[in-house]
Amino acid sequence: MSNPQARILALREQLDSYNYQYYVADAPTVPDAEYDRLMRELLALEQAHPELMDPDSPTRKVGGTPVSAFPEVRHALPMLSLDNVFSDDELTAFEKRLMDRLGRTEPLDFCCEPKLDGLAVSLVYEQGRLVQAATRGDGSTGEGITENVRTIKAVPLRLKGQGWPARLEVRGEVYMPRAGFDEMNERARAEGGKIFANPRNAAAGSLRQLDSRITARRPLAFYCYGVGLVEGGPPGDCHFDILQQLKGWGLPVCPEIRRMQGRSGCQAYHDDILARREQLPYEIDGVVYKVDELALQQQLGFVARAPRWATAHKFPAQEQLTRLLHVEFQVGRTGAITPVAKLEPVPVAGVVVSNATLHNADEIARLGVMVGDTVIVRRAGDVIPQVVGVVLERRPAEAQRITFPDHCPVCDAEIERIEGEAVARCTGGLFCAAQRKEAIRHFASRKALDIEGLGTKLVEQLVEQEKVKTPAELFHLDQATLAGLDRMGEKSASNLLAALDKARHTTLPRFLYALGIREVGEATANNLAQHFLTLEAVMQAEVDTLLAVPDVGEIVAKHIYYFFRQPHNQQVVQALVAPREQGGCGLDWPAIEAVAKEAQPLAGQTFVLTGTLSQLSRNDAKAALQALGAKVAGSVSAKTDWVVAGEAAGSKLVKAQELGVAVMDEDGLLALLAEHGWRR
Numbered sequence: 001m002s003n004p005q006a007r008i009l010a011l012r013e014q015l016d017s018y019n020y021q022y023y024v025a026d027a028p029t030v031p032d033a034e035y036d037r038l039m040r041e042l043l044a045l046e047q048a049h050p051e052l053m054d055p056d057s058p059t060r061k062v063g064g065t066p067v068s069a070f071p072e073v074r075h076a077l078p079m080l081s082l083d084n085v086f087s088d089d090e091l092t093a094f095e096k097r098l099m100d101r102l103g104r105t106e107p108l109d110f111c112c113e114p115k116l117d118g119l120a121v122s123l124v125y126e127q128g129r130l131v132q133a134a135t136r137g138d139g140s141t142g143e144g145i146t147e148n149v150r151t152i153k154a155v156p157l158r159l160k161g162q163g164w165p166a167r168l169e170v171r172g173e174v175y176m177p178r179a180g181f182d183e184m185n186e187r188a189r190a191e192g193g194k195i196f197a198n199p200r201n202a203a204a205g206s207l208r209q210l211d212s213r214i215t216a217r218r219p220l221a222f223y224c225y226g227v228g229l230v231e232g233g234p235p236g237d238c239h240f241d242i243l244q245q246l247k248g249w250g251l252p253v254c255p256e257i258r259r260m261q262g263r264s265g266c267q268a269y270h271d272d273i274l275a276r277r278e279q280l281p282y283e284i285d286g287v288v289y290k291v292d293e294l295a296l297q298q299q300l301g302f303v304a305r306a307p308r309w310a311t312a313h314k315f316p317a318q319e320q321l322t323r324l325l326h327v328e329f330q331v332g333r334t335g336a337i338t339p340v341a342k343l344e345p346v347p348v349a350g351v352v353v354s355n356a357t358l359h360n361a362d363e364i365a366r367l368g369v370m371v372g373d374t375v376i377v378r379r380a381g382d383v384i385p386q387v388v389g390v391v392l393e394r395r396p397a398e399a400q401r402i403t404f405p406d407h408c409p410v411c412d413a414e415i416e417r418i419e420g421e422a423v424a425r426c427t428g429g430l431f432c433a434a435q436r437k438e439a440i441r442h443f444a445s446r447k448a449l450d451i452e453g454l455g456t457k458l459v460e461q462l463v464e465q466e467k468v469k470t471p472a473e474l475f476h477l478d479q480a481t482l483a484g485l486d487r488m489g490e491k492s493a494s495n496l497l498a499a500l501d502k503a504r505h506t507t508l509p510r511f512l513y514a515l516g517i518r519e520v521g522e523a524t525a526n527n528l529a530q531h532f533l534t535l536e537a538v539m540q541a542e543v544d545t546l547l548a549v550p551d552v553g554e555i556v557a558k559h560i561y562y563f564f565r566q567p568h569n570q571q572v573v574q575a576l577v578a579p580r581e582q583g584g585c586g587l588d589w590p591a592i593e594a595v596a597k598e599a600q601p602l603a604g605q606t607f608v609l610t611g612t613l614s615q616l617s618r619n620d621a622k623a624a625l626q627a628l629g630a631k632v633a634g635s636v637s638a639k640t641d642w643v644v645a646g647e648a649a650g651s652k653l654v655k656a657q658e659l660g661v662a663v664m665d666e667d668g669l670l671a672l673l674a675e676h677g678w679r680r
């Protein structure tokens, strides 16, 4: 930059605006790494040109202006920020500065602490009771947020034990644990609520709420890491000891805090915490080293916005800026379509990232992201990298809208997006190559066609070697093909062929369930079969007709409707049921006779099955009871009418006896079924 003055002014203006967005609006527009980079550039320019220094420069200031919606709180002692080191060399320089100032040669003790990524608060306890809580604000004046802080369970409203001073000011970080953050965003994503870019924004946004009931619902936590003004002086000579004392009074202190010696101790602490960063239940952006002895801290004092006796050793940033090159739509194994951002490769927290998830169409709309945009990518914990924001001010003129496809990029079936559901799905379930493994595995599973010996490993081999593309092709496998597979002998090959042969004769409910239509479980499949009686009728049913089936709501009805409208799915179903003489698979099932509602003799009765049945499977018993109108429940309650106890029945039988519920054995069940004309 040829004109340092112009650059300095531009940087100050830019950083002031970023500060406002970060501290006041709780909605930063650039990642911290970008902010830090500009801040360092400004610091270097100001150092090189002291004549251009300005006391109002962002390099001299702490935080942002407090918001007037909250009462003002003057801090008795200013709440400062921390200086940073980013490398080993800078850490060495930090130690050297301290030693030089103190005129010392022997290593100093440091209190080493995780640098929690939340926001700083001051808590005032008078006579052991929490009387005031405030944010850091601009360092000298903060925002009074007492009511909000009272809702945080980790913050004690009263101190424990004894010996606490009449007035004690504690300082620490309010943060949002990772699990709570993920859960909150997941819920918001499903319900269309506000999504936070990271736990720090979530914590700040949750704490600075005008309605403390909102704060109360947010999963906030708190750790303290120091004291402010304390009546009668700090409760200890060393920072570490003071923290132990606070812990004794019932204040939460992070268990990772250690006392270490010298630069090498700090480095060891840094390396250990960095290695465990992803396993910690909260997010941290580095570690903090503080000279432990208070007398030495006093000698060292402060600079403009930070103490000289402490520094933050920052970790590689978890958010970075990069460009969105294009968007690819990937089809998952259950047909979910996920937009994946293809990025200009960028290192994020130690790994080069070139793909990130955009979740779904709602998320693309929420972010307002376009191809060509500068975006914020975030990689934290073991979560896949995500695009969490767009830097609108850097949008190029040629940026392009992202259009969500309406046909599957893999199989060209229609993409179904049900109102109220965030996820769009490929409806080519039986045919789509992306869904093959899952579709075939489900088709063969126990409650579906129950093809014995066709496990997950085998399905994977068959699909990967392209021996089978659809469930129908299973029935055309031959001995030679099967015996040629990994870990398959002649014997297991012929067993599998026999199992396939047996599976040809099934029931309509099993067949419908086996198709793997979204949200069509066993019970729904059974209801569909009883209602429509034939496969053709189910396939032709309109959404309205489907809605008349018990348990079938709008969403399920649409899934069924779309499924059977896909030509490829129709072809596979036809191939499955076509007679073998005509080259089909010859699947068949006994006809279902219409049972009028009033003719359902067990309607209104609830059964629970337990133990092992020897003459029919649990699933068949369940289906038979349901066909007669009975409800089959999973657990025994006062509402249960009958418990069917097979061999080795356990706790459910005990429960039935306790509640006085009638019990029958397998023979009793078979007799009951036979009495109502049930036949296998």
Ligand SMILES: NC(=O)c1ccc[n+]([C@@H]2O[C@H](COP(=O)([O-])OP(=O)(O)OC[C@H]3O[C@@H](n4cnc5c(N)ncnc54)[C@H](O)[C@@H]3O)[C@@H](O)[C@H]2O)c1
Residues within 6 Å of the ligand: 018, 019, 021, 022, 023, 028, 029, 030, 031, 032, 033, 035, 036, 062, 063, 080, 081, 082, 113, 114, 115, 116, 117, 118, 119, 120, 121, 136, 173, 225, 288, 312
């Ligand atoms: N993205 C943006 O637009 C934007 C804007 C402003 C600031 N920022 C970020 O904020 C940073 C500056 O913020 P800052 O002044 O709050 O400084 P800081 O976050 O670098 O360090 C000071 C803060 O660390 C916290 N902290 C956590 N653990 C601590 C511990 N054990 N002991 C002491 N303090 C602990 C406290 O809240 C304290 O106020 C920048 O480096 C940048 O990363 C980003």
Ligand SMILES: [Zn+2]
Residues within 6 Å of the ligand: 331, 408, 409, 410, 411, 412, 413, 426, 427, 428, 432, 433, 434
């Ligand atoms: Zn598809």
